[in-house]
Amino acid sequence: MTQPMQVLLVEDDPDYVELIRRAFAAHQPPFEIVWVDTLAAAQRWLADHTPDLVLTDLYLPDGSGKALLPQDDHSLSYPVIVQTAFGDEQKAVELIKAGAYDYLPKRFDAFRELPYVLERLIQEWRHRREQRELEARLQAGQSVFEAIFENAPLGILYFDQNGVLQAANEQLAQLLDTPRQALLGLELANVPFEMIRLAVQRVLEGEKISQEIDFRLKPFQRGLAIRSQLSPVQLPDGRVIGGVAILQDITAEKNDQDLHQTLYQIATLAHRASAADALYQGIHELVQKVLPAENFYIALWDKTNQSLSFPYWVNQANPAPGLVPFGKGLTEYVLTQGETFLAEEALYQALVKEGTIDHLGTPPQAWLGAPLKDHQGEVFGAVAVQSYDAQVRYGPNQVKIMEYIAAQIAQVLERFRAQEEERRQRRLAEALLEATKAFSESLELGQVFERILNQLQRLVAYDNCSISLIEGQWAHVVAEAGERLPESEPAHHLRWQQLDTLRQIYERSAPLLIQDVRDYPKWQKIAGLEWVQSYLGLPLTIKGKVIGFLSLVFRQPHEFDSAVVDSLMAFANLAGQAIENARLYQQAQEQAIHDELTGIYNRRGLNMFASQEYARAVRYGRPLSMLFSDIDDFKAFNDRYSYAVGDQVLKVVATCLRDNLRRFDLLARFGGDEFVILMPETDQNEAIAVAQRINSSLRCLAIEVSGVEVTITLSFGVAQRLESDAAWEQLLERGSQALRRAKQEGVPLVAAC
CATH class of the missing domain: 3.30.450.40 (GAF domain)
Structure with a gap:
């Protein structure tokens, strides 16, 4: 349903109003007539409503219709049409100049045409209002575009359908380091960069393009990296009349990407490197991607011994220094200051002159070093790059990069050293465990x-x-x-x-x-x-x-x-x-094979060593003899005196036996008062002579018991190894039998048969 056009009719003549209502009653599109008869009523109604048109009489009971016109250059959102009687045309012209949209004479023969006239005026008003709004928007858009074009942080340019640069903002001139006027008229289709020529051609064919162009010679060196967005400028009919390009300087972004990639690769290298040399060489290769680092070294500081070692050294002018005492070189300066230091030739010579550093090796044209710090902030080394080329200079960007690299290298080296220490500790633990096992075996x-x-x-x-x-x-x-x-x-x-x-x-x-x-x-x-x-x-x-x-x-x-x-x-x-x-x-073991009372071997000791001596005698066919003895009347001696005295006698006998034997003869207390002597390299006659010598020595000993001196003698059984013997125990058995016969016969010595 068509929305009716609303008209505010300000008229104090009711008959005239009725004629107007009749004229508009059947009109299509329909009208809605709102009638007020005074200026005050009109003003009150307009305070709350916005009609499509106001139709007012010039002369009203309480004032002039002029009061409904725009005031103080403020435009209205609706047209005001003033009605005048014949002869007031001049007045109507003045009112139009004052802001009335039009005037209509009050003619009774014009009522039939009035709806059409007002419809045309409303449509015309609407069209003019839209036109003004469009122009205002265009004007505002133009202002915004100019503000953006001139103040945008990005470089902007416009080229025509022939690829000729027609407009460029100041940011573009600064980005390209070229005067703005020098850019205008540049034929982009003829620049020496194929990527640019092809991009312009594609845009003029109606294509949108986004691309990155890297003009850097090396990372962090002179040259730009640019990201560009190119779009065609087209008319409503689709014809391309030119193109717009927005250029962004992404040099810092590219440098950061290269740096982060390098740092990531250094960290990755640390996990893969199996030896320090491979790690250092790999770090050098990666550093060269972001710095002029043909001359590169890593120094480690031994604070305990105040010395420097250089596990990695690549230098065009000077040989590797090896292990050196801590001195006053540039490296030591960085280590003691604990800060990154940039020294070009003039500063280097000044430091040498004032005695802050010593002149070492070939003076560099540029030198940049950064400390290596552990996770506690303690300096343990330094990394440095230097150049002997006057064209190479390090600046603030390189200092920042070097600090990043040094921090990453320090972290990697600390982790690598920790891993080495962990492996060393593991090897040590394994060695200690193996040593413990070996010792316990x-x-x-x-x-x-x-x-x-x-x-x-x-x-x-x-x-x-x-x-x-x-x-x-x-x-x-x-x-x-x-x-x-x-x-x-x-x-x-x-x-x-x-x-x-x-x-x-x-x-x-x-x-x-x-x-x-x-x-x-x-x-x-x-x-x-x-x-x-x-x-x-x-x-x-x-x-x-x-x-x-x-x-x-x-x-x-x-x-x-x-x-x-x-x-x-x-x-x-x-x-x-x-x-x-x-x-x-x-x-x-010694206690287990020795007699506790006398200190000589016991029966266990005799068994252990007698078999060895017997085997040796058999192997080499050498003589082996045995004396089996006991103390005469030892039981009666114990009964008469005491066991304590008996123990003393046993000690005296053992000492006498030991004193009359060779170092390699085997003496053992077999049990009670019985003693066994095994004599290598001794035949039976020699063994008998030893037994006689022992008894002679015992007779010379005076043992005083309860104020009375007593004499001790031994009885001996002598046996010699026979070829028919299968073990030393056979020799022992024959000696024991000979001793029993000596006791039975009451003689001091009996030789076995």
């Missing part, structure tokens, strides 16, 4: 010494390692490995309290490291050991007491970090415990 002291030296060789490559055990004021070398010590007495038997090194280790119960003995004033040279250049001594301790020393010597000055020394100390603790266990075992 044997309780024989000689084997324990050998295993200590072998296991230690897996932990550190020494030139000589010796184990010395303390006995009073002496420290005796009981085992060694590697290059042999000289056979001299001072090399194997040490007055340890007179040696500063061993005395320090003993008093502190802590390791002593001498990296270079030439720098140790109290180093005491031993003949035959002049080749020693470095020394590491470790205490062997049991329950806090030092029982000996583990001494490692090296032909070259040797460096150990504290973690390695701690690891070797842990090994020494295991070694000390292993030695103590073996010694305790040896003591237990």
Whole structure:
């Protein structure tokens, strides 16, 4: 349904109003006539309503229709038509100048045409209003476009259908570092960059294009990287009359992408590198992607020894310096300041002149170094790039990049060192576990010494390692490995309290490291050991007491970090415990095979060693004899005096027997008052002579009991190994039988048949 056009009729003549109503009643499109008869009523109604048109009489009872016209240059949203009588045309013209849209004479013969006239006026008003609004929008749009064009942070240009640049904003001129006027008239279709020529051609064919163009020679060097958006300018009929391009400087964005990619690759490299050399070389290759870094090095600072090492060094002018004392070079300057430092040739020479740094090697044209810091902010090294090319200069961007790279390298190196330390600790733990296992597999002291030296060789490559055990004021070398010590007495038997090194280790119960003995004033040279250049001594301790020393010597000055020394100390603790266990075992073994009262072998000891001597005699066909003896009337002696006196007699007899035997003869208390003597390289006649000598010695001994001297004698049974014997026990049995016959016959000695 068509919305009726609303007309406010301001008229004080009711008859005239009725004629108008009739004229509009059947008109299509329909009209809605709102009638008021005074100016005041009209103004009240207009305060709340907006009609499509106001039709007012010029003369009203309470004023002039002129009061309904626009005031103070404020336009109305509806047209005002003034009605005048004949003869008032001049007045109507004045009213139009005052803001009336039109005037209509009051003619009674014109009522039929009036609806058509008002419809035309309303449509005309609407069209003119739309036109004005469109023009206003166009004007505003033009202003906005000009503001954007001139003030946009991006470069904007317009080229015509021939590819000739017709407009460019100031940002474009700054971006291209070219005067604005010099850009106008540039034929884009003829520029020397094929990518640009093809883009212009495609835009003029009606295509939209987005592309990136990288003019950088190298990352972070001169040149631009640009992102462009190109669109055709088309007429409503589709004809292309030119193109618009928006250019954005993405050099910093591209540089950041290159930097982040490089940092990511460095981090990735750290996870893949299996050795430090490969890691350093890979880092150098990556750094060259973002910096002029033909000359590149990494320095590590040993604060304990105040020295610098250069695990990676690439330099066109100077050879690798190796391990050097901490001095006053540019590297040391960065390390002590803890900040990134950029030194071009003039600044470098000034620092040298004022004595802040020393002149080292070939002076660079440009040098840039940054400290390497761990996660606690402690400086542990530096990374540096330098150039001998006068065309290369580092600036603020390179300083920022270097700091990023240094932070990433520091993180990578710290992680790499931590991983190396973890692997080293794991290897150490495995070695210690294996050492513990190896030590526990044997309780024989000689084997324990050998295993200590072998296991230690897996932990550190020494030139000589010796184990010395303390006995009073002496420290005796009981085992060694590697290059042999000289056979001299001072090399194997040490007055340890007179040696500063061993005395320090003993008093502190802590390791002593001498990296270079030439720098140790109290180093005491031993003949035959002049080749020693470095020394590491470790205490062997049991329950806090030092029982000996583990001494490692090296032909070259040797460096150990504290973690390695701690690891070797842990090994020494295991070694000390292993030695103590073996010694305790040896003591237990000795106790198990020795008679507690007399200190000579017991029956177990006899069984252990007699079989060995018997086997040797059989193997080499040598004579072997045995004396089986007991003390005459020993039971009556015990009954008469006491068992305590009897024990004293047993001790005296054992001592006398030992004093009359050779070092390699085997003496054992077989049980009670019975003694067995096994004599290698001895025939039966020689054994009889020994028995006679023993009894002679006993008769010379005077044992006083309750104020009375008593004499002790022994009875002996003598037996010699026979070819028919299958075991030493047969020899023992014949000796026992001979002793029983001697007792029965009352003679001191009987030889077995």
